[in-house]
Amino acid sequence: PAFARAVQRTAMYIRKRSALGLLLAHGSLVAWLLCSAPTIEGNVCDGVSPALLLDKDRIQDLWACASAYQEANWWHVTATFMAVYIAMKGLAGPAFTLCILAGALYPLPLAQFLTGVGEAFGSSACYLLSGALARPVVG
Numbered sequence: 001p002a003f004a005r006a007v008q009r010t011a012m013y014i015r016k017r018s019a020l021g022l023l024l025a026h027g028s029l030v031a032w033l034l035c036s037a038p039t040i041e042g043n044v045c046d047g048v049s050p051a052l053l054l055d056k057d058r059i060q061d062l063w064a065c066a067s068a069y070q071e072a073n074w075w076h077v078t079a080t081f082m083a084v085y086i087a088m089k090g091l092a093g094p095a096f097t098l099c100i101l102a103g104a105l106y107p108l109p110l111a112q113f114l115t116g117v118g119e120a121f122g123s124s125a126c127y128l129l130s131g132a133l134a135r136p137v138v139g
Contacts, residue, residue, distance in 0.1 A: 012136060019132035022125065023090075030087050033080045037073075044068040070105060081105070082118055089122020090129060 045065040052062040070077045081102070088095045095118070102111040 012132075015132035015135075019129045023129065026083070026087055026090065026125075030080075030083045033076070033083055037080075038076060040065075040069050040072050042068070066105075077105070078114070082114060085115070085118035086122040086125065089119060090125035092126050092130075095119075095122070 045068065048062055048065040052058045081098070085095055085098050085102075088098060095115075098118070099111075099115050102115050105111070106114065
C-alpha cells in the first residue's frame with residue numbers, strides 16, 4: 001500500500017508539472033505572437049485604435065484596417081486567432097465571441113474548420129488541465 005501511494009503521488013506530480021508546462025508554453029506562444037505582430041504598409045490604419053469600437057460612425061475605418069491587415073499578414077492573423085482560441089477554451093473560457101470573429105474574418109468552410117480544430121484542442125487541453133490540477137482536490 002505504501003508503494004502504491006508513492007507511485008500514485010509521483011504520477012500526480014508528473015501530471016501537474018506537465019499541465020503547468022503546457023500552460024506556460026502555450027501562454028508564451030500567445031504572448032510571442034501578440035508581441036511580434038508585423039506592421040502594415042500604407043495609411044489604412046492611421047488613427048485606428050480599439051476605442052473606435054465605441055464610435056459607430058468610425059467602425060468602418062476599424063473594419064477596413066482589420067481587413068487590410070489580415071490580407072497582408074494572413075498567416076500571422078490565423079496563427080494568433082488559433083492560439084487565442086485554444087487558450088480561451090483550454091482555460092474553460094467562453095469562445096463564442098471568437099466564433100463570431102471567425103465568421104467575419106474567414107469564409108464559412110474555413111471558419112468552421114478553424115473553430116472545430118480550436119474546440120477540439122482547447123477542450124482537450126481543458127480536460128487534461130482540470131484532470132491534473134483538480135483531481136487531488138476532488139478525489
